[in-house]
Amino acid sequence: MSYLVAKYSPRSMKIIDGKAVAEEMKNSMKQEVLEYQKSTGRVPHLAAILVGNNPASKAYVGNKVRSCNQVGFKSTLIKLEETVSQDDLMKEIEKLNQDPDVDGFIVQLPLPKHIDEVKVTLAIDYRKDVDGFHPVNFGRMAQGLPCYLPATPYGITILLERYNIETAGKHVVVVGRSNIVGTPISILLSRKSKMGDATVTLTHSKTKNLHRILLDADIIIAAIGIPGFVKEDMVKQGAVVIDVGINRVEDESHQGPSKLVGDVDYEHVKNKCSFITPVPGGVGPMTVMGLMKNTFKSATKEIYP
Numbered sequence: 061m062s063y064l065v066a067k068y069s070p071r072s073m074k075i076i077d078g079k080a081v082a083e084e085m086k087n088s089m090k091q092e093v094l095e096y097q098k099s100t101g102r103v104p105h106l107a108a109i110l111v112g113n114n115p116a117s118k119a120y121v122g123n124k125v126r127s128c129n130q131v132g133f134k135s136t137l138i139k140l141e142e143t144v145s146q147d148d149l150m151k152e153i154e155k156l157n158q159d160p161d162v163d164g165f166i167v168q169l170p171l172p173k174h175i176d177e178v179k180v181t182l183a184i185d186y187r188k189d190v191d192g193f194h195p196v197n198f199g200r201m202a203q204g205l206p207c208y209l210p211a212t213p214y215g216i217t218i219l220l221e222r223y224n225i226e227t228a229g230k231h232v233v234v235v236g237r238s239n240i241v242g243t244p245i246s247i248l249l250s251r252k253s254k255m256g257d258a259t260v261t262l263t264h265s266k267t268k269n270l271h272r273i274l275l276d277a278d279i280i281i282a283a284i285g286i287p288g289f290v291k292e293d294m295v296k297q298g299a300v301v302i303d304v305g306i307n308r309v310e311d312e313s314h315q316g317p318s319k320l321v322g323d324v325d326y327e328h329v330k331n332k333c334s335f336i337t338p339v340p341g342g343v344g345p346m347t348v349m350g351l352m353k354n355t356f357k358s359a360t361k362e363i364y365p
């Protein structure tokens with residue numbers, strides 16, 4: 061396992077390679093899965109419900125299924141029509157809750173407007189909630205109890221750890237307060253724990269003086285959904301920048317119809333950073349690994365015996 065040493069030198073910017081870390085993790089997980097299979101006679105099983113034809117959602121679920129194949133998990137994909145009723149969706153969730161062969165499952169977000177996302181989150185048995193969105197897991201996370209950590213924040217903490225990026229005593233500024241990224245990562249990094257003990261400022265669309273707050277950040281975590289929002293003049297020399305955003309924009313070079321960019325103006329910001337995640341290939345692959353790790357923990361009953 062190769063650990064990369066973090067030196068806080070602005071002249072030695074390092075790209076945090078989430079894709080490579082995820083590949084490394086998949087290889088070691090594959091061995092663990094083989095051992096689990098030998099001793100139990102079964103394989104971990106992740107299921108996903110995909111509603112409708114959103115191309116991004118289809119791509120995300122496709123990545124998850126591919127990762128299951130790579131590590132030796134069984135996977136089941138349940139595709140439902142865009143017009144599925146709330147009741148029918150709830151019935152599918154209940155079937156997965158009751159299926160003893162399924163260790164964990166996700167309902168890919170976003171859902172069509174007529175579906176109540178909160179009801180969906182609450183309907184998932186928290187013992188199978190490998191996305192870590194259920195309030196039981198969220199509450200346990202906030203109190204530092206064993207739980208399924210939300211997949212993206214989990215992946216971010218693994219990346220920080222792999223690159224030996226110290227969080228204790230650092231000022232972390234999180235931009236965006238969603239329930240799945242901004243709020244949970246702000247809790248995780250401020251907790252009294254190994255990848256915590258940071259002083260965290262959680263900012264959002266109503267924050268005043270965001271520019272000034274960002275300039276004081278040792279670590280910036282951007283999860284807003286606005287392409288290139290974090291600019292060079294908002295970043296302190298030597299800062300660590302974690303870009304969670306995934307935005308599809310026109311390709312200005314006209315070499316293709318569109319391309320993926322993050323919430324950070326990568327080309328201009330990167331030279332000021334000690335570390336930065338690219339988009340794609342940074343946080344995205346680690347979100348999938350967070351999900352894989354949670355599913356394996358469910359299979360081995362590490363969290364909820």
Ligand code: NAD
Pocket residue numbers: 212235236237238239240241242263264265266267270283284285286304305306307343344345347
């Ligand atoms: P969201 O879309 O639910 O909410 C956006 C947040 O940004 C809100 O809290 C809002 O207050 C804040 N915001 C909006 N405008 C702002 C402004 N001008 N200044 C400060 N804050 C502002 O958030 P999300 O679901 O966390 O998604 C954010 C981005 O992260 C999206 O691009 C999404 O696709 C991406 N994402 C990536 C991954 C991954 O695995 N890499 C996982 C989840 C989400």
